[in-house]
Amino acid sequence: MSNHAPSDTLAEPAVFDSLISAARTVRENAYAPYSNFKVGAALRGKSGAVYLGVNVENVAYPEGTCAEAGALAAMVAAGETEFVAAVVIADCPTPVTPCGGCRQKLVEFGKPDAQVLMTTLEGQQMQMTVGDLLPGKFEKSHMDRSK
Template sequence: MTDAPTTLDALFAAAVAARERAYAPYSGFTVGAALITPDGAIHAGCNVENAAYPVGACAEAGAISAMVAGGGRRIAAMLVVAGGEGLCTPCGACRQRIREFAAPDTPVHVAGPEGLRRSFTLEQLLPASFGPDVLDAARSAP
């Protein structure tokens, strides 16, 4: 799976559409995320806040949940879109969630309403990560 412009365009459109449905009455900071699986399926999610602040859900978590519910198990690429001037990279917890279903070289794109702002690999966002492969290696060790 490559990140051809059409793939980025499709991820951007899905993330923007999800962001428009975000529920952020407390912060007003809406986020959308979309991912694509190796077979080309796109899944999107948005942030959902809650009056009990730590109970909210991130857009990336929503997209991953949609992927899993749809039968997917691998992320080929992800795009996150938010407003404001700064980069809205996935939070630490979401970086670990992405790692569960993605390889270190998986592209994670960060966008604003105007379009792509920057691209990273998961390894750049979560260096020396702990993933399923670490558990597999530990299970097979003598």
Template sequence: MAKLDALFSAAKAIQEKAYAPYSRFKVGAAIATPSGQIFSGCNVENAAYPVGTCAEAGAIAAMVAAGENRIAAIVVMGEGEHLVTPCGGCRQRIREFAQPQTPIHVAGPEGIRKSFTLDELLPFSFGPDNLADR
């Protein structure tokens, strides 16, 4: 539970730093790796849509830049009353570094709203193991 609390706190803190002048919809994401490190990212918009970057992509980039390559859990925090699950592209990005049972927690400012496994969000996915036989 402490790890989930730390992930939630990291996602909430980074969400405030999002650059979202066009949509005004800030998203934060925090990733825990098996080593216990936490990496976070926020969405960064650009006037030339759709050149912006999702929060999950930023967190994954920070993780990889630090030399890590496995996601143990992730929290994605959005605004509003609806669930803000990772977009299709980010689900595939997460898939690159996660296992089917990796927990993906979707949060709002009040706390975790719903938890999924990667397999629930991206069933029958294509990933690195599909290329292992080549």
């Protein structure tokens, strides 16, 4: 297992065991008939509940949905708006990081120290915080004109 560790606040690997299992299982439900690149995501909300997502492709590229976006949508639909840990899993040689759009979505619902573990089916891992995934992020404070 290899960890990219730009932050000193990384959670212990045991924290992610159930999320890895859930993401691995839900990944099989991904709808990826064009790329055959299935991705699964699992988020642990602040409440402890787990929310799942898969990538859903569409023949009219780029109208698909990423696994992370699906998991975030499930979390919000359930009434929760903060996650503390996330796992993204794909069948690739090295861990796949969230795309730029999903990084911004993760920033919206995770504090800078929320943990994101990217893993392959073979078990290679890379762990980062939300803050490390998107340096120079656009956030709510940018919208506050009262300052």
